[in-house]
Amino acid sequence: MEKALQMYEAFAGSSTIRQLRMLGRRLEGKRIVQVNSTREGGGVAEILAWMVPLMRDLGIDASWEVISGAQDFYAVTKAIHNGLQGFPVSISQKGWATYHATNTANAETLRPSLEDADIVVIHDPQPAPLLQLCEGRRGKWVWRAHIDISHPYLPVWKTLRPIVKGYDASIFSMPQFALPLPHPQYLIAPSIDPLSEKNRDLPAEELEAVRAEFGLDPARPLLVQISRFDRFKDPLGVIDAYRLVKRVQPVQLVLAGGGATDDPEGAEVLEEVMAAAKGDPDIHVLLLPPDAHRTVNALQRLADVVIQKSLREGFGLTVTEGLWKGKPVIGGNAGGIRRQIVDYHTGFLVSTPEGAAHRIRFLLYHREKMKAMGEKAREFVRENFLLTRHLREYFILFHSILSGSNEPRIYV
Amino acid sequence: MKPFVVMDCVLLTRMSGLPEAASLRELRERLAVCGENVLYHHFYETLLRPSFDYPDYHNDFAVWAKLQLADQVLAERFGVLDPYAFASMEELRGVMLDIVDDRLNSLPYAPSVAKGAEFYFFEATTVVFDTDVRICAPEELASAIVRMTTGSIFFHFIEARRREPLAVDDFSAWLVQFGDKGSAFIEALRTIDFSFLTLAELRDEIHSQLTAPGI
Structure with missing residues (x-):
């Protein structure tokens, strides 16, 4: 059973739920695609597992895509991940080629969905090159960095920065995690789902x-x-x-x-x-x-x-x-x-x-x-840190980037 | 009579693009050039953030001075600033710079903070939307208040003071059209000192003032 927003009223309160409905109603019908590299395991997959159904519950045309790759791809992306967190790693030319080739292969499948979306949210570095591989994109693209990249191992960041700087916006969990990029950098902390198997009350x-x-x-x-x-x-x-x-x-x-x-x-x-x-x-x-x-x-x-x-x-x-x-x-x-x-x-x-x-x-x-x-x-x-706050902040971001306005106040 | 249109607002923080400040001198440099939205965010919009307990100060500069810079004197001087007492953000900026200059002149060194405790300059994107709720008579206001989100309270009672008519909350501006009937409510609202209240407490206080005996 897909989760419905109403189920969270007991935790978050009725005014919070009403507020989300109001914000969501104004995004009804928008195509929003989120992409990461694993369906199970890790915090990102857990967040997407509740966020996408709740967006759908509010009438948003939301979907979740997962890129796939061979073991050598994950070895490279793990090295990129560690490098971004400041760990000195060595990634060979061949490794970077694997990274790009795997994304190119995934782009072949995902391109129609991504190019047609109003908003695409790419999670972490694994699928980041998809932006450059979707030249016919019509929507706004957001890069969501879940990790602390404030002190990256520079050879890794030098290769990744040109890839992520093309995005329309990025999201970091904390200001301390961010590095300067030539687009708006929003701050959204992750959250938990109080109704998930991991958090609900147990007998x-x-x-x-x-x-x-x-x-x-x-x-x-x-x-x-x-x-x-x-x-x-x-x-x-x-x-x-x-x-x-x-x-x-x-x-x-x-x-x-x-x-x-x-x-x-x-x-x-x-x-x-x-x-x-x-x-x-x-x-x-x-x-x-x-x-x-x-x-x-x-x-x-x-x-x-x-x-x-x-x-x-x-x-x-x-x-x-x-x-x-x-x-x-x-x-x-x-x-x-x-x-x-x-x-x-x-x-x-x-x-x-x-x-x-x-x-x-x-x-x-x-x-x-x-x-x-x-x-x-x-x-x-x-x-x-409940998901209702998290969802609200995504909605604000979506309204903001869809408005195309850089004004601090947007009336929707 | 025009009905009161209940709006709501929600906020998302973003980086301002300014480098963080690791010392009082760097704070001064950034304060001098930061956008008005940055000042606005750190002074006015802090109320929209859920707070863990009662903060000593409502503006982020005072909190940073106290907790990170460990400069109690500076924290107190920043902390007492009432942003609603200034005609413009530029005037507020000028006073801030004077305070910092005075402090830098009186200290034998420029205080700085440890790595990880820098001041980050933010601004916010605020989305404002119509809740579809309308209030038609002054007597309906109190019951409508308790159902409002803290975002609505912020928008109509606090943020409104920066919009025309200046220094007036939206409820009072709307009540004027009801003549004597509205005046009693306006007077009740005027007694509220919101400086030390959270938004949820402010909502309760507005409700309690509007339902006090004799209103």
């Missing part, structure tokens, strides 16, 4: 079943980090933090994540994590299938403290998910996490495993404070 029996399935001890505190097995998520740092806490508290740790189809590096990092966890029965390393949303949901709800100790992060949806479940989150003082966690109010920002351990111990000791922070955390998400 207590289901939580207990998950606890039993993974052999978690209900009598001891549980620390949980949910994320891909990616070096930027610092799973090894989380293990270090856990070990520091375990000296004084009998805690358990779950490191759980899936592998996205466009992330070939995951297996390598998973091996490193397994090696680091070897011999400790209280570290549970779980490689979950991409559709294990309810399991992830249950693990976050079972957690005493949710951790997202990323070293680099665009916008960690798992942080928002943890906050929504009423848990204080200990997050790496990096990227979008700085905006998601209000330090000392909804969780703590940390820079080292030692810092994480210190805050975990604080929360486990001050249970009442932990509860109060968790309550604040949920309200903070309700105000700032």
